[in-house]
Amino acid sequence: MPVKIKVKTDVEHEGENETFELSLFGQLFKKGGSTFLKYDEVQDEGVVHTIVKLAEESALILRSGALKMRMIFEQGEQLNGSYESQYGTLLITTETINFTHEINDIGTGQALLTYKLLMQGDPVGTYTMNIYYELEEQL
Template sequence: MPVKIWVKTDVAHEGEKETFELSLFGRLFQKDGSTFLKYDEVQDEGVVHTIVKLADANALILRSGALKMRMIFEKGQLLNGSYESQYGTLLVTTDTKTFTHKTDGTGTGRAELVYKLLMQGDAVGTYTMNIHYELEEHS
């Protein structure tokens, strides 16, 4: 199903705060009780293919293409993932504080993730990610 997706990410680190916002079109599909959002981001390095899996108790973000990354989120858990950079594969760890996902079952929903991100064991910030999606209406 075609959907419009909005992603807003606030990053707080050592008193600094940055906000990144994306608005794009993607696809939504559901499998085994989980919601999957699939979209492409065009970045300076090239196109990044992103899949976001939203389950009841956890979430997963997979990126491939110009950027390769795998991050897993589950409230109260420290979970390891990976980030491939030009310097090799780096260990990323998520420490999820909050994860909520609400959907109306018709292709509209929102998710919020609040997590601390560690790269190679060093804290790189606290991230608040809000994802909102809705079915794209064809006129």
């Protein structure tokens, strides 16, 4: 199903704050009780294919293409993922502080994810990601 997706990410690191916002179109599908959002992002390095899996108590973000990354989120857990760069594969760790996902009957949903990110064991910042999606109007 085609959806309109808005992703807003706030990053706090050493007293500095930065905000990134994306508005794009993608696909929504459901499988095994989870909601999946699939979209492409055009960056300087090239196109990044992203899949976001939203389950009841966990989330997963997979990115491939110009950037390869795997991040897993589970409330109160510290979980390992990976980030592939031109320098090789780096270990990334997410410590999920808060995760909620709500969806209504008409296909509009919102996920809120707050986590601490560590790269190779070093803190990179605290991220608050707000993902809002709605089904595209059917013509």
